[in-house]
Amino acid sequence: MDITVHATFLPHDDPDASLAFYRDTLGFEVRNDVGYNGMRWITVGPAGRPGTSIVLHPPAVDPGITDDERRTIAEMMAKGTYAAITLATTDLDATFEKLQAGDAEVVQEPIEQPYGVRDCAFRDPAGNLIRINELR
Numbered sequence: 055m056d057i058t059v060h061a062t063f064l065p066h067d068d069p070d071a072s073l074a075f076y077r078d079t080l081g082f083e084v085r086n087d088v089g090y091n092g093m094r095w096i097t098v099g100p101a102g103r104p105g106t107s108i109v110l111h112p113p114a115v116d117p118g119i120t121d122d123e124r125r126t127i128a129e130m131m132a133k134g135t136y137a138a139i140t141l142a143t144t145d146l147d148a149t150f151e152k153l154q155a156g157d158a159e160v161v162q163e164p165i166e167q168p169y170g171v172r173d174c175a176f177r178d179p180a181g182n183l184i185r186i187n188e189l190r
Contacts, residue, residue: 059106061097064137064182065113065127069094071179072110079156082108108139113180134181140173146188150174153186164188 066072076082076098085107086097093115099107113131114124130136143149146164153176154160161175161183172188 061107061109062139063109063111064139064178064180065131066094066096066110066178066180067113067128067131068179069096069110069112072096073098075156075158075178076108076110079153079158131181134177134183136181138183138185140185140187142187142189144189146172146174146186149186 073084073087073096076096077084080098081101082098083101084096084098085104086095088095093112094110095112096110097107098110113136114127119127127136150164159177161177162173164172164174166172172190174186176184176186178184
């Protein structure tokens with residue numbers, strides 16, 4: 055089988071702040087920005103890699119989600135425990151410095167993990183955890 059990751063979804067609670075973070079701080083290109091009923095779905099991805107995208111979406115808008123579930127999702131987002139993504143770069147230190155200078159919330163500075171990965175971690179404006187691995 056020939057299967058690749060085409061898109062992944064991360065929630066946002068402020069589309070403009072998320073757009074600024076992913077476009078201006080991470081340097082991703084904007085692929086789509088769709089509004090509907092006062093909500094926005096924004097698709098971003100690494101420049102030159104049109105086959106891989108992140109869709110920033112309003113949380114808990116799926117039909118069938120109860121009000122209690124919506125509250126739980128909002129609480130988890132506020133704590134930064136709802137969603138995560140792992141990205142990769144060949145120059146972790148330069149990437150870390152750029153993100154730190156862009157006022158991203160640092161969770162973990164670059165470190166060699168005991169399981170053989172060197173990485174760092176940030177939170178985006180919605181509280182999503184972003185881990186960045188160093189490619190070797």
